[in-house]
Amino acid sequence: MGEFVGIDPSRAHDLIRRLEAGSLLLSGVRPLVDAAVAEAGDDWAGRHGTTALRRAQEFLHDARRELRWRIDTAEQLVPVRERGLLTVAFPFAGEAEATWAAAETATAVLAALATGRPAEVERAFAASAGPTGEAAGDPAHAAGLLGALGPDGLVLVLRGWSEAEAPGERDGLPPAALARAADASPGLLARAFAAAERTGRLGEEWRELPATAPADVLTTLIALARPSGALLNVVAVELLNRRPDAGPDWNLHHLAHAYRAFPEALQELLAEHQKETGVLLDAYALGTHPAYERALAAALRRALEPGAGADGLRERAWSALTGALDAGHRLWQDLETFLDAGERV
Structure with missing residues (x-):
């Protein structure tokens, strides 16, 4: 279950910087407290010592990560980049939920790929992503899905769809086929790829995709979304x-x-x-x-x-x-x- 979110990215980034400053301050204080506790030994009057500081740092770290996810997700889901407050309905309530859903989708898609039947792959995506595929725009979900599929899996899905729906079109999908692809697995993966790439969430294994993927796969990705x-x-x-x-x-x-x-x-x-x-x-x-x-x-x-x-x-x-x-x-x-x-x- 997602949630309706309103966020001002510029102000949120400012808050992240303040959280980072607080974390750096605590990082400098912790060694001093450790030394004081060690020196005092049994005479130390505090009950928690550095444990409280560690928990505070963990909170600041988690808060920064959650806030970055919210900024990234809002900016990817709003179709036109606007200044000031962005309002958007998130498909997931948190980054952990998005990552879990991506793993579920990837498991279903990989199982469908193993059958060698493109129709099964389409059913796996449709069952997992929902009727509008809004999950593809969540950067955490996108990164999790692509990380599980890998570059080879992405190519297999896109090539499988084109061979079934537009056989022989290795010089790029013509407009009619491209329109159909937008509402099928190629469109979902293209939006996921763009969301993960724009937010810097793709792993190192994706660096070689432009050099190794077929030309029609690459142009489908850039035609159906906006990396x-x-x-x-x-x-x-x-x-x-x-x-x-x-x-x-x-x-x-x-x-x-x-x-x-x-x-x-x-x-x-x-x-x-x-x-x-x-x-x-x-x-x-x-x-x-x-x-x-x-x-x-x-x-x-x-x-x-x-x-x-x-x-x-x-x-x-x-x-x-x-x-x-x-x-x-x-x-x-x-x-x-x-x-x-x-x-x-």
Whole structure:
């Protein structure tokens, strides 16, 4: 059973800092009390001594952890980031309950995977996550679920679904299939992955996922949820180096579309990764995938519009982009509103 929560993240972070300061103070006091107790021996008049200090430190530690979980959960569950008070219905009453529920879900999903039947996997997720899958947005639940499944388990679930529901679509899920995936296990896992990744709760074993997972799995994750811009760039560099001469497909479309939410990440890609930028531009120049072209042009406009990101990075991105475009490149027409450098300040 969850609860309705109202929390102001900025004020809560301030409280966490105060709790940390109190814990540090107690850490400095405890050795002094220990020494005083040892020196006094039988003459020590106190009954509890450092036991009370230890319990106080444990309380401060638990309070900080609970508060961090509440902040992370509220920020992941509120669809639009707002300042001030956030109000949200938590799917779980506490971090321990979320972790326990994740273990239950993982056990059911792993058992279903062992059957080799994607329908069983879907039933396991549906029975555990609820009709709207709100549990996927809880960072503690997400981290527990992904920790139990592991990268291989995540790939198995997503690949199993696509082979059953969209066979042969290894170049990325087309829109109709992607819409179905959003309401099935891929959508739940994508939201869980984003929640755990954005809050820094993924284990070390996940660092290699961008390098080892199939391209369609990676683009499904970034298309169905919103991981961090840093991860998006890691995925982009990896995918754009796998098939640098390939034409545009739905994988490339999903990558370009994801950048619309992260203009600063696209600025960084343009400024720091000229080779990978060239792959995006070459695919655009072919003119064979209108949806990809619209997605890339929209992402570039958002990244280069006045006021987007930091001025210096935006100017470097613009300089790198214009330097990579031939005079007759088709993209010039779509970016004509940015040709006047004065409009980009």
